[in-house]
Amino acid sequence: MADELHLPPAGAADLDIDVMLAGGGDRSIALGGLAAQPADALLGLIALHRVDPRPDKIDLGVGVFRDDLERTPVMRAVKAAERRIWETQATKSYLGAEGDAVYTDLLAQIVLGGQAQGPRLAGVQTPGGTGALRLGAELLARAHPDAQVWVGTPTWPNHAPIFGEAGLSVRSHRYYDPASAGVDFAAMLDDLRSARAGDVLLLHGCCHNPTGASLAPDQWATIADLCETRGLIPFIDLAYQGLGDGLDADAAAARMMVDRLPTVLLAYSCDKNFGLYRERVGALWVQAANGAVAELVRANMLALARSLWSMPPDHGAAIVRTILEDEALRADWAAELATMRARINGLRHALAATHPRLAAIADQRGMFAMLPLSPAAVTRLRDDHGIYMAGNGRINIAGLRAATVPVLAHALRPYLDGAAQ
Ligand SMILES: Cc1ncc(COP(=O)(O)O)c(C=O)c1O
Numbered sequence: 001m002a003d004e005l006h007l008p009p010a011g012a013a014d015l016d017i018d019v020m021l022a023g024g025g026d027r028s029i030a031l032g033g034l035a036a037q038p039a040d041a042l043l044g045l046i047a048l049h050r051v052d053p054r055p056d057k058i059d060l061g062v063g064v065f066r067d068d069l070e071r072t073p074v075m076r077a078v079k080a081a082e083r084r085i086w087e088t089q090a091t092k093s094y095l096g097a098e099g100d101a102v103y104t105d106l107l108a109q110i111v112l113g114g115q116a117q118g119p120r121l122a123g124v125q126t127p128g129g130t131g132a133l134r135l136g137a138e139l140l141a142r143a144h145p146d147a148q149v150w151v152g153t154p155t156w157p158n159h160a161p162i163f164g165e166a167g168l169s170v171r172s173h174r175y176y177d178p179a180s181a182g183v184d185f186a187a188m189l190d191d192l193r194s195a196r197a198g199d200v201l202l203l204h205g206c207c208h209n210p211t212g213a214s215l216a217p218d219q220w221a222t223i224a225d226l227c228e229t230r231g232l233i234p235f236i237d238l239a240y241q242g243l244g245d246g247l248d249a250d251a252a253a254a255r256m257m258v259d260r261l262p263t264v265l266l267a268y269s270c271d272k273n274f275g276l277y278r279e280r281v282g283a284l285w286v287q288a289a290n291g292a293v294a295e296l297v298r299a300n301m302l303a304l305a306r307s308l309w310s311m312p313p314d315h316g317a318a319i320v321r322t323i324l325e326d327e328a329l330r331a332d333w334a335a336e337l338a339t340m341r342a343r344i345n346g347l348r349h350a351l352a353a354t355h356p357r358l359a360a361i362a363d364q365r366g367m368f369a370m371l372p373l374s375p376a377a378v379t380r381l382r383d384d385h386g387i388y389m390a391g392n393g394r395i396n397i398a399g400l401r402a403a404t405v406p407v408l409a410h411a412l413r414p415y416l417d418g419a420a421q
Contacts, residue, residue, distance in 0.1 A: 099125025119291030129269025205238030207366025279316025
């Protein structure tokens with residue numbers, strides 16, 4: 001079948017160390033041939049915001065959850081779990097390349113519910129969602145080096161580099177329609193007509209970054225049909241479970257794809273829904289066509305992980321495991337996550353009500369939305385009002401507070417009414 005993973009046995013791709021060393025003879029070349037790299041735009045924005053002396057400045061550029069006091073707090077259950085780990089952890093000796101298997105199994109139940117087990121599923125702990133995406137990309141590059149990876153426009157800016165650095169070619173399909181602030185599904189399907197059997201379709205499982213625009217359930221079903229009939233491999237990026245409509249609702253599309261398709265990759269991040277950002281907590285699950293292929297997948301994932309990061313950092317995953325193992329901590333985490341979700345969705349409704357051109361923001365989900373602004377307008381909002389957002393008009397909804405929604409609405413009005421550009 002075109003959509004199966006054809007992998008070499010783990011360890012088959014031994015590197016020829018002598019050949020590598022032989023190339024290092026000319027020391028004068030050193031590293032000066034490296035290409036200059038563009039500065040990270042969001043980091044630049046953070047720096048500009050930091051030195052802005054205006055007390056009423058508003059930071060909508062940041063990519064992390066903020067509470068109503070503009071803090072990114074450590075969640076209560078996380079603090080409690082850390083205390084417990086500090087008291088009880090007896091060793092920091094190495095784990096294996098797969099990380100903490102209890103963490104991965106407990107998390108699989110949150111992510112995949114009833115489909116969390118079975119011989120066709122291989123899962124490993126990864127350093128964040130980024131690590132999961134990169135590990136999946138490297139696995140795909142081994143199995144299908146000619147596969148093209150299809151990503152929607154726009155998408156999280158790190159998607160294309162992650163797949164590109166793994167040696168895969170990245171193609172884009174239309175996704176977001178600025179006119180409706182929703183998904184241009186007809187255009188997406190039209191572009192995907194050029195996809196070949198064995199190609200990979202990257203899909204945001206929920207809470208699309210940067211647009212907030214999701215596929216409707218019937219559109220997900222059409223995508224599943226497309227993958228089935230055309231032999232495409234879905235690679236689901238689930239980085240915000242619980243921050244949209246709820247833990248189960250946000251995983252529904254991923255579960256449906258896993259249910260319907262023989263081969264599915266799922267990259268997961270706990271960095272937002274557990275507020276663990278810098279701890280780098282994630283996982284990669286691969287569903288394979290049968291148990292034997294799943295074993296091959298697991299062996300290759302471990303071999304790749306060993307050369308990428310040897311083993312994932314433990315502390316964040318130990319926190320998640322401790323929370324999920326304990327009923328009271330798990331309930332408290334889910335309750336705090338529900339509060340975070342309610343805050344985001346409340347702000348969405350408040351902002352959507354301020355202007356007809358923002359109405360769709362209420363129907364979108366997750367931390368991000370794209371305001372219909374030109375790059376010049378984004379700069380003027382920063383200069384004139386101290387309102388900071390990404391150059392493409394992406395805002396972090398959680399960067400708002402009830403009190404700053406009208407301030408933003410007032411500053412946006414001339415641009416939304418067409419009186420300013
Ligand atoms: C869509 C998407 N996928 C993956 C990630 C990576 O998350 P992590 O910080 O866990 O690497 C992010 C982070 O912003 C994201 O927005």
